Amino acid sequence: MKKIILPVLLLASATYTPLSAKSIENVKDAYKAILQIFTYNQQGNLLKEGTAFWISEKGEAITSYDLLKGAFQAKIIDAKGKTYKVYRILGANATTDLAKFKVSGIAKNDYFKLSNNSSNTGSELLVCHYTTNKKELMTKTSIVNKEAFDSLAYYTISANNDSAIVNCPLIDEQGNLVAIAQRNVKKDAQQACAIDARFINDLSIKALSAFSSDLNALNIPRALPKSQSEAISYLDLLGRVNTIDSLSCTTAYNDFIEQYPTLPEGYVYRATYWANKNQINKSEADFTLAISKSKTCTDSTAMKEDAIRYTLSNLIYRKVVSSGKDSTLSNNWTLSRAEQEANMAYQIQPYTLYLVQKGNCLYASHKYAEAYESFKQACEDTHFASSETFFSAAKALEMAKGDNKEVITLLDSCIARIPNNTSSTYGQYYLERSQRLIKATRYRDAVADYNKYEQLIGPRNLNEQFYDLRSQAEEKAHMYQQAIDDLHTAIALASNPIPYQIDEAALLLNIGEYQKAIEIAQQVAKKLPNNADCNKILGIAYGELKQKTLATKYLNKAKEAGDNTVEAFIEKYSK
Numbered sequence: 414m415k416k417i418i419l420p421v422l423l424l425a426s427a428t429y430t431p432l433s434a435k436s437i438e439n440v441k442d443a444y445k446a447i448l449q450i451f452t453y454n455q456q457g458n459l460l461k462e463g464t465a466f467w468i469s470e471k472g473e474a475i476t477s478y479d480l481l482k483g484a485f486q487a488k489i490i491d492a493k494g495k496t497y498k499v500y501r502i503l504g505a506n507a508t509t510d511l512a513k514f515k516v517s518g519i520a521k522n523d524y525f526k527l528s529n530n531s532s533n534t535g536s537e538l539l540v541c542h543y544t545t546n547k548k549e550l551m552t553k554t555s556i557v558n559k560e561a562f563d564s565l566a567y568y569t570i571s572a573n574n575d576s577a578i579v580n581c582p583l584i585d586e587q588g589n590l591v592a593i594a595q596r597n598v599k600k601d602a603q604q605a606c607a608i609d610a611r612f613i614n615d616l617s618i619k620a621l622s623a624f625s626s627d628l629n630a631l632n633i634p635r636a637l638p639k640s641q642s643e644a645i646s647y648l649d650l651l652g653r654v655n656t657i658d659s660l661s662c663t664t665a666y667n668d669f670i671e672q673y674p675t676l677p678e679g680y681v682y683r684a685t686y687w688a689n690k691n692q693i694n695k696s697e698a699d700f701t702l703a704i705s706k707s708k709t710c711t712d713s714t715a716m717k718e719d720a721i722r723y724t725l726s727n728l729i730y731r732k733v734v735s736s737g738k739d740s741t742l743s744n745n746w747t748l749s750r751a752e753q754e755a756n757m758a759y760q761i762q763p764y765t766l767y768l769v770q771k772g773n774c775l776y777a778s779h780k781y782a783e784a785y786e787s788f789k790q791a792c793e794d795t796h797f798a799s800s801e802t803f804f805s806a807a808k809a810l811e812m813a814k815g816d817n818k819e820v821i822t823l824l825d826s827c828i829a830r831i832p833n834n835t836s837s838t839y840g841q842y843y844l845e846r847s848q849r850l851i852k853a854t855r856y857r858d859a860v861a862d863y864n865k866y867e868q869l870i871g872p873r874n875l876n877e878q879f880y881d882l883r884s885q886a887e888e889k890a891h892m893y894q895q896a897i898d899d900l901h902t903a904i905a906l907a908s909n910p911i912p913y914q915i916d917e918a919a920l921l922l923n924i925g926e927y928q929k930a931i932e933i934a935q936q937v938a939k940k941l942p943n944n945a946d947c948n949k950i951l952g953i954a955y956g957e958l959k960q961k962t963l964a965t966k967y968l969n970k971a972k973e974a975g976d977n978t979v980e981a982f983i984e985k986y987s988k
Contacts (some may be wrong), residue, residue, distance in 0.1 A: 420817055427638065433863045446541075446549075447541050449463075449541045452599040462480075463476065466541050467523060468524055472500075473524075479511040484883050485632045485767065493723035499516055502633050503635070506615065506616060508628070508666060509615075511593070517518075531566040534557075538554055539551045539553060540582075541581055555570065566950075567608055570592075572604065576596070579595060581593070582610070591610055593607060606723075620649075622647065634661055641940040644672075648679070649664060652685060666683035675709070675710050677716045678703075680700070680702045685724070688728050701861045703721050718758075719764070722761070729748075733747065734744065752775060792806055801827075803824070803827035807827060821850065827842050835970055840866045847866065851889075859886045860895075863879075881899070884903070904917070928954075931958075935951070945976040946971075948968070949978075950974075952965070955987065956986035959988070
C-alpha cells in the first residue's frame with residue numbers, strides 16, 4: 414500500500430476498548446486470535462484467501478478490504494479449526510485497505526487488545542501468521558521508518574514485501590495489537606509496510622454510510638449503525654441510493670425490524686421499498702403492520718400513525734401519477750385511496766402538510782374546485798404557506814375556471830414568497846403569471862414577467878416559441894421595436910423560420926411599415942407562393958401604398974388559398 418496522508422477526520426486520539434478480559438494474556442496465546450478467511454463469488458467459487466483476526470470477544474474481526482471486494486460471501490476458520498460465516502460488514506475503507514466484519518454463530522472468542530500507543534523506529538514487533546503449526550506462528554520484524562499523523566502512524570518494516578504478510582497483525586511484547594501489515598506498493602520495494610492498528614477505530618457504519626462508495630462496492634450485507642437514531646436515518650438514506658442492491662436494502666430493513674420490533678419505522682421503509690418494486694401486496698401488508706405498531710409503541714420519538722398514513726398517501730399518489738393509470742397497481746391503490754389516507758392523517762393531526770397532500774390528490778383526480786379549497790386553506794397557515802402552495806392554489810383555481818383576477822392575486826402571493834429570486838426553479842411562476850396578465854390585458858406587466866423568466870432560465874435555454882410569445886405581448890403593449898427584435902431572435906433559432914417571418918411582416922404591416930412588410934413577405938412568397946397569410950399581407954401593404962393592381966392580385970391569391978376575410982379589402986382597393 415502507498416504511504417498516504419490520511420484525513421484528519423480519522424479518530425486519531427480514540428482508543429479501542431475491549432469488551433472483556435478475554436483478550437490474549439501473553440504472546441504465546443496470540444494464535445488464538447488469528448483467522449484464515451476465504452471469499453467466494455456469486456456462484457460460490459473461491460476468489461481469494463488471506464488472514465483475518467479477532468478484535469472483540471463477540472465475533473468482530475479485521476481483514477483486508479481487497480479480500481472482500483467483489484465477494485458475495487465469505488467464511489473464516491479459527492485457531493480451533495471451526496468454520497464461521499461472515500455475517501455482516503461493520504465498516505470498510507479502501508484507502509487504508511481495512512474492513513471490519515462480524516461472523517454468525519459464535520458466543521465468545523479470544524481477541525487482540527488494541528495498543529494505546531504507536532511504536533517508534535527501531536522497535537521490534539512480532540508478526541502473527543495464521544498456521545496450524547504453533548511453532549511457526551510468529552516471526553520478528555522491526556520498524557525501519559515511521560511517519561506520524563497526529564498520534565497515528567504508518568510504518569515501513571523490515572519484513573519481506575510479499576503476499577504472505579498482508580493483513581497479519583503486528584503485536585508488542587505484551588501481546589497488544591500495534592499495527593497491521595500491508596504490501597508496499599512502491600516500485601521494487603523490498604520491505605513491507607504496516608498501518609497503525611488504531612485506524613480500526615474509524616471503521617463503523619453511520620447514517621451517511623449509505624453513500625459510501627467503499628461500502629457499496631462490497632456485496633456482503635452491512636450492519637446497521639449502532640444507535641437507533643442513526644439506524645433510522647441510515648434506512649431513510651438507503652432508499653435514496655439507486656446503486657444499492659436489493660439484498661443490501663432488504664437486509665437492512667429486516668435487521669432493523671429484528672432489532673427494533675416495536676418501532677413502526679422499519680415496516681414503513683420496507684413497505685416503501687416493496688412499493689418501488691411494484692410488489693404492492695407486500696407493501697400494503699407492511700403499512701398495515703406499521704400502523705398497528707404506531708398505536709402500541711411507547712417510544713415517544715417513534716413514527717406516529719398520521720405520519721405513516723401521509724407517507725402511504727404520498728407513495729400511492731406518486732405511483733399512480735407516474736404510471737398514468739389509476740387502477741393497474743392494485744384494486745385499492747388509487748387516487749381516491751391516496752386522498753382518503755391524506756384526509757385520515759389530517760383528522761388525526763391537522764397539519765397543513767396533509768392538507769396540501771389532499772389537494773394534490775384532488776387535483777390529480779381533476780377535482781379542481783375541491784383541490785383549490787384545500788390549497789386555499791393551506792395558504793392561510795402563515796407558518797407553512799410557501800410559493801409552491803400559492804402556486805398550487807392558483808393552478809387549481811384556474812383549472813376550476815375561477816376568476817382570473819383571483820388567480821393573478823394568488824400568483825402575486827406565490828412570487829412574493831420566492832426564497833431565492835435567482836433560481837431557475839421559480840421561472841415557471843413568472844411564465845404562468847404572464848399568461849394570466851395577458852388575459853387581463855395587462856400587457857406591459859406580462860412583458861416584465863417574460864423578461865424575468867428569461868433572466869432566470871437563461872437565453873441559451875429558451876426556444877423560438879418563447880420569443881414569439883413575448884413578441885405578441887410586446888406588440889399589444891405597443892413595444893414594437895422589442896417585438897421585432899424578439900421575432901428576429903425566433904427566426905434565428907427556428908429550423909423553419911417562415912412562420913416567424915410572416916409574424917414579422919404582419920407586425921410591420923400593423924404599424925404602417927408597408928414597404929418593409931412587403932420585403933419580408935416577398936421572401937416568404939418565393940418559398941410559399943400560395944400561402945394565404947403571406948398573400949394577404951402583400952395585398953394590404955400594396956393597397957395602402959396605392960398600388961391597387963398588385964393589391965388585388967395578391968388578395969385574390971389569398972382568397973383562392975381559402976381566406977375569405979380578404980373580400981372587404983378586395984372591394985376597398987378595387988375602387
